Amino acid sequence: MSRAWAASVLAMLLAGCQPPPEATPLRRPATVADLAARLPAEAAGFQRGATTPLPRGEDGREIGYRTPGRIAAGATVQLYRLPGVVLPEGLSSPDAADAFNDLLQDAMRPAPQRRLREEARFTLPAEGPALLRCAETAGSYGRERVQGLLCAGSLGGGLLRLRVTMPRQEPLPADSRAFATGILAALRTP
Template sequence: MLAAALLAACAATEGGGGPAAPIPPASGPEALAARLPAEAAGLRRGSDTALSDPLPGREVAYATANRQAAAFVQVLRPAAPLPDGPASAAAQAEYARWKDAATGQASRNRRLAVVREAEVAGLFRCAMLEGSYGRQPVESTVCVGAAGGQLLRLRVSMPRREPAAADAQAFVREVAAALRR
């Protein structure tokens, strides 16, 4: 009963719209990566690459037509299948590690800081970051969650300007919706 309450709480978050049906277990990262959309929020799917570090899996690249915004989704095979969403200990630990890696590499030429954190679409815990690469103001969104037993990492990055080159939150929501199909 506690697990059901936690899943319902995760689904009722930003972009969640209420409880969502669990995502059927994938036979592995390849099967789940195959569910990712050809396009999401104006970012088009690109290369699909095998990964071995930090875990075995797949990375699917995305970019806008003009390459002003870039993204990727990583589908990783954890040691044991994970429940959907960002609430498992493994997903929480990876979120903390990955957020720290994104913000902890500050140098004279690269700085990023967390401006907001939120759960998105019931599958991801995300940190919205702002900073600069040299003189270029940038924004980035890093997310971690789980679906179909697999660990998910996602990142969207672009120059910071008005209007934005892409809608990172819409990208995350559309990826989550595709994984639920």
Template sequence: MPTRLWVSGLGFPRRAGTDLTTGGAAFRRPAGLAAVCRLLPVMALAALAGCATTGDDDASAQRARPAMDAALARLPAAAAGFERDAVQDVAPGDATAGKVVEYVTPRRVAVAYVFLYDLGRPAVRDADLPPEVERAVNEATALPSDRTGRQLSVAQRYTVPARGGDLSCAALEGNFGRTRVERQVCVGVADGRFLRVQVTMPSLAAPSADARAFAAEVAGAARGGETAPR
């Protein structure tokens, strides 16, 4: 009988300046100083333009980002053998923590969670991913202090190809009591939000679900791909 798994839960040169005559002696501004003086206003304008561009980009991305309900509606009713279940707030009262959607296989042999969140950023970008990947992996290996006999550690790092960009993933292995388990945690960006996909299942000779296929399907749907009707 399959194990039922319940999981709780990521410058240009210029010549010297004009002669200034005092008592018959000629003085010239050093060429380097003249160049710096000329460049300072240009550099200031460039810096201002850069700030304006970044701000404009963030504002544009925020306007283009779908509302949370619309983003959740993109997630499929079923993917890679998992069926969609409940939607919950990750942290009630904190909108920046986002929402989480649970997926399960028959008899809850494997359980998956799909998180969408922004941590208060107006627009999440690929450059924001590296520290968030590490945070997700640390949280995925952390287990409740009141649950003894549970441990997980990173076994492998890899990427999962998906529509709209690869996901950064880690495979974890360990034990929940006497049950050997494996967990996959993947992180990517979906329309200005972080997307985290976590799958946990027993370690069996014949895996009960395809965690990589599930992550790829869900990521593609979250980024605007076709979803199964609900």
């Protein structure tokens, strides 16, 4: 066996071990803390408030938002991961569907001072692949007429749940769809 032949066989074997030039290394999904840090101080007139631990999932976080003024709208953004699972982005996983259904059932469950009904469903973002399934709600808390928005989906390997509630009046204190769109855009920006 000649040295030239052995060298060419060795070169071919080593070349076969190299990844193709177009292959990109796999990125680890962002942590819940990383995602929470991406949330803006202000989104569609809502100002960020406190971040609290969420007992749901791994390292869950709940971030509060509200609009300024006497008649305010309130919102919560929940970020969490299911133990040992990295979810695909969007609405395709059963876990994303369960997160939305649980959020909706919790909101619709009658309580002594709360009556809500679902008015419409849609997905966000309006352009491109759907990442959040949303439902607009209306009803009352005691004597106060209210409206709201509930959204859930999979993002960054975990789950995002978003809830907005505000008095039902003209003019509205805030735009709940713009808030949800702003939160989604912030979370998708690395």
